[in-house]
Amino acid sequence: MLRKALAAAALVGCMVAGSGQSVLAQEYQLNVNTALTQEDPIYKGLEAFRDKVKARTEGKVEIRLFPSSQLGKDEDVLEQARAGANVAVLVDPGRLAVFVNDIGVLGGPYLADGFDQYRKITTSDLFTGWADDLNKTAGLKILSFNWWQGARHLVTQNAVTKPADLAGVRMRTPGAPVWIETIKAMGATPTPMGWTEVYPALQQNAIDAAEAQDTAVYGAKLYEVAKHLTKTGHIGLLTGLVTSGQWYDSLPADLQKIVSEEALAAGDVASKGTEDAISRVDAEMEKAGMSIDEIDVAPFKQATAGVYDKLGYGDLKKKVDAVLSGN
Structure with missing residues (x-):
């Protein structure tokens, strides 16, 4: 599994290197995978994330989006991230429970009522503890966990x-x-x-x-x-934008702050879009x-x-x- 993950990470690196960008730009590029299509309101939020990060970092951090699981299954992309690849994935709590069991409770039946309640959970100290454990034990960094995809x-x-x-x-x-x-x-x-x-x-x-x-x-x-x-x-499907802890740690502190802030802001934009789109x-x-x-x-x-x-x-x-x- 590790060998496959490292090979996948190398492939992503080759994709970036082939783009003709500088070494610095390669270090600050993030390839975001989602199973959703480009028509989904959540994808519109990812586009906002991409554009805001580019503007605030003056192009130092480039976000590239891959809809319809173009980089592979969520589990495979998580393994790439664990190996240090510059990838992120919009993922449900159930898949993260493999690494930190407590996160799985977010996927439980009738846990909360609507986006505001789920967001309250994932911005709480309780959730912060789970996120810290995920980073320490699995090398996965949660950028934000407020991407509401709606009730199932x-x-x-x-x-x-x-x-x-x-x-x-x-x-x-x-x-x-x-x-x-x-x-x-x-x-x-x-x-x-x-x-x-x-x-x-x-x-x-x-x-x-x-x-x-x-x-x-x-x-x-x-x-x-x-x-x-x-x-x-x-x-209630509240998902998170999860990346490599190693990649995130490679960013200067000011860029880390921007990426995290814009991930949270974009999650709110996407969630509002989801609620507006349902009817x-x-x-x-x-x-x-x-x-x-x-x-x-x-x-x-x-x-x-x-x-x-x-x-x-x-x-x-x-x-x-x-x-x-x-x-």
């Missing part, structure tokens, strides 16, 4: 109103334990796979369903291969023939309540609840 809902072929309706349904989900246990508790059979594989998998009946946020469903055109989007809101993309998907279904989510909340204790997050959830209540 069910994407199915048949109408769903209760957990029993998901019995036997093969549902795509990311491979992190908290996601898998949540989908299992909701009644479906979790089926991990990469996001870019979901459309053909639904089209070819390799899976029966998926779960994702509105803008991602729209961006991936899943409304062409699935009939229902059911508003369960079972997981628009829902209307577009309905126009294309997908049914957008509002249901009573109480049965799903009840079904997933035990996930925290099952994964050893029971006490940690109490700490998160204290952050949200201001205690």
Whole structure:
């Protein structure tokens, strides 16, 4: 794994070296990977991040964007970052829980209500401790963790109103334990796979369903291969911009400050864009023939309540609840 990561890092270095830029510019270039498409509001936030950093650093730090996982799967890019490559990835907490288990609680079911509450958690002292641990143990630096991609809902072929309706349904989900246990508790059979594989998998009946946020469903055109989007809101997807601790430490202090500040500011811009886009993309998907279904989510909340204790997050959830209540 390390050999592959070092090879990937070398490849990124070759890409940069081939651009004809100076050695100094190469040191201060950051290649940002995201599974999302260029049409997604989150990507617009990444563009703002790129432009603001360029302006404030007077071109000393160049941000290059790679949508649709052009640099590889999130896990692979994280390994490149751990090896010291000048890469970053917009990633969910479940994938970071591999390195610092506590971060995984952010992917738990019905943890908080909307962007403001999730942002409160990830700008708290509790989260800062997790971020410090991630840097020390895995060499990964969180630039900001306020990139709200929205609440995740069910994407199915048949109408769903209760957990029993998901019995036997093969549902795509990311491979992190908290996601898998949540989908299992909701009644479906979790089926991990990469996001870019979901459309053909639904089209070819390799899976029966998926779960994702509105803008991602729209961006991936899943409304062409699935009939229902059911508003369960079972997981709030707040993601983080994560880079190499080694690369970040190579920056002068003034440039570190700018990169971190603009990552936080851009995350807020992207999150506002996401919230503004939801009603628009829902209307577009309905126009294309997908049914957008509002249901009573109480049965799903009840079904997933035990996930925290099952994964050893029971006490940690109490700490998160204290952050949200201001205690």
